[in-house]
Amino acid sequence: MYNWRDKFGNNFVNNEGIGKDAMIQKNEETRGAYQASVSGNYGEFTVSSVLKSLPANYTVMDNILLQTGTMLRPYHPEKYGQSVWEVKAVKGKPGKLYEVVKQSTQVDHVIVSEFGVFVIETKNHKGMVFGDVNGKVWTQVLTGSKGPRAYGGHDHYTFYNPVTQNLGHIKALSEALHLNQAYMTGMVVFTNPDASLGNVNCNCCYTLNGLYEAITKYNKVVFTWDKTLDLVNKLDKLNSNSYLLAKEHERYVKDLQHHKDIDIMLKRKHE
Numbered sequence: 330m331y332n333w334r335d336k337f338g339n340n341f342v343n344n345e346g347i348g349k350d351a352m353i354q355k356n357e358e359t360r361g362a363y364q365a366s367v368s369g370n371y372g373e374f375t376v377s378s379v380l381k382s383l384p385a386n387y388t389v390m391d392n393i394l395l396q397t398g399t400m401l402r403p404y405h406p407e408k409y410g411q412s413v414w415e416v417k418a419v420k421g422k423p424g425k426l427y428e429v430v431k432q433s434t435q436v437d438h439v440i441v442s443e444f445g446v447f448v449i450e451t452k453n454h455k456g457m458v459f460g461d462v463n464g465k466v467w468t469q470v471l472t473g474s475k476g477p478r479a480y481g482g483h484d485h486y487t488f489y490n491p492v493t494q495n496l497g498h499i500k501a502l503s504e505a506l507h508l509n510q511a512y513m514t515g516m517v518v519f520t521n522p523d524a525s526l527g528n529v530n531c532n533c534c535y536t537l538n539g540l541y542e543a544i545t546k547y548n549k550v551v552f553t554w555d556k557t558l559d560l561v562n563k564l565d566k567l568n569s570n571s572y573l574l575a576k577e578h579e580r581y582v583k584d585l586q587h588h589k590d591i592d593i594m595l596k597r598k599h600e
Contacts, residue, residue: 375520376438376451379540386442387544388561393436394569397501401427433569436498441560444547446513448502450495454488455523462492462531491517492531505567506560512551516543 373391380389404426438449460467466487495515503510517534519526526534535543552560 373437373451373520375537376449376518376540379537380438380440380449380544382541383440383544386557388441388557390439390441390561390564390568391437393439393564393567395434395436395501395505395567396569397432397434397505400430400432402430404428434498434501436502439502439564440544441557441564443550443552443554443557445551446502446506446508446560447544447547448495448499448513448515450491450498450515450517452488452491452517452519452524453521454486454519455521457525457528458519459528460490460531460534461529462490462533464490465493466490467529492533502564506563508560514547516540 377389377391380387380391383389436448437451438447440447440449454469456469456471458467458469467490469486469488471485492515495517499510499513499515502508503513515533517531518537518540519534520537522537524536526536
């Protein structure tokens with residue numbers, strides 16, 4: 330078994346007592362998978378913190394779960410038991426039952442503003458990242474003493490092209506919102522401060538430090554206030570996780586409406 334006690338990420342540094350002991354035990358049991366999961370969640374938290382420092386006319390919605398349809402697969406009661414969502418017969422195929430499987434897509438962060446809709450995919454990979462915008466997979470390479478101990482003794486790890494993943498999210502959102510993709514901007518953000526993107530051939534990938542500036546450089550107004558509010562409300566209704574975000578959504582809509590009212594008052598004052 331690898332000894333994970335001596336090298337922990339920032340999530341473990343300031344945590345003492347029983348909690349830290351429990352995390353150490355969990356990390357050893359999962360051979361480091363627990364730390365990877367926690368680091369990913371921490372990355373989501375840091376991105377959310379940056380996004381919510383944007384001005385009030387940017388509405389930030391995190392963890393969007395979008396239902397994209399259903400599919401059928403043969404139902405085997407001995408395999409699935411009674412845990413399936415729905416079982417139905419299909420016309421033309423007598424004597425066979427099919428499980429109805431919900432299909433969905435998970436979007437890390439969506440920002441709705443008068444300057445367009447920003448769709449953000451986050452990654453928490455560290456080390457040197459190699460990738461091309463048109464490539465099927467990208468590669469993460471860990472150097473130094475950390476490399477041989479990562480991923481079961483390997484110093485590199487391939488993962489699906491995050492730009493392609495995000496394009497799928499953009500397509501799903503475009504169809505659900507009935508919004509032309511021309512008004513949508515995809516961004517991929519690497520949240521780990523130890524990530525090096527010098528070998529990434531892509532103009533929509535950023536580190537956390539460059540995210541705020543990358544968003545605010547878009548300053549051409551493409552939506553009216555009413556259209557912006559309409560998109561926010563539509564997205565909230567489509568989001569299967571919206572009950573978790575209801576309070577924050579309510580606050581953002583109120584802030585956005587307040588910002589709109591102030592803007593109208595200032596325009597009237599100068600007329």
